[in-house]
Amino acid sequence: MNKKQLALFKKKLLEEKRSLEKEYHDLEEGNLHSSQSEFSGEMPFEEDYAASGTATFERERDLSLSENVKDILQKVNEALERIEDGTYGKCVSCGSDIPLERLEALPYASLCIPCKQKEEKASR
Numbered sequence: 001m002n003k004k005q006l007a008l009f010k011k012k013l014l015e016e017k018r019s020l021e022k023e024y025h026d027l028e029e030g031n032l033h034s035s036q037s038e039f040s041g042e043m044p045f046e047e048d049y050a051a052s053g054t055a056t057f058e059r060e061r062d063l064s065l066s067e068n069v070k071d072i073l074q075k076v077n078e079a080l081e082r083i084e085d086g087t088y089g090k091c092v093s094c095g096s097d098i099p100l101e102r103l104e105a106l107p108y109a110s111l112c113i114p115c116k117q118k119e120e121k122a123s124r
Helices: 003-039 049-085 100-105 113-122
Strands: none
Touching: 003 049
16 A cells, blocks of 8 residues: 555545544433433423333434444544554454455455454354
8 A cells, every 4th residue: 555545544534533523422412411301300200101212212222323433433543543553454363455445445444354254253
């Protein structure tokens, strides 16, 4: 991978990082507001079970989204670290080159396709 390609991936990763940080912040703010309104007496005690179930589902969904964003943000940060230490584009498992097409689709990819497939099979 040449320096120009590396610079483009770094730019892409930094943009992704900013976007994910904003999304994470927004999700966390939403979770904070929903839990505060739930306990501030704004919801009537006699609220029916369907409305309660909907609120619980939405809270769980937002928490799940928040965790997903947090995981991807961690992968982006790790990819930026690999750029800095000169190992970006190399599979962290076997050391082979990760195809540019894979990095273009998933710039924070840390595994080549065969190693990713092995990882997925092992986790089933």
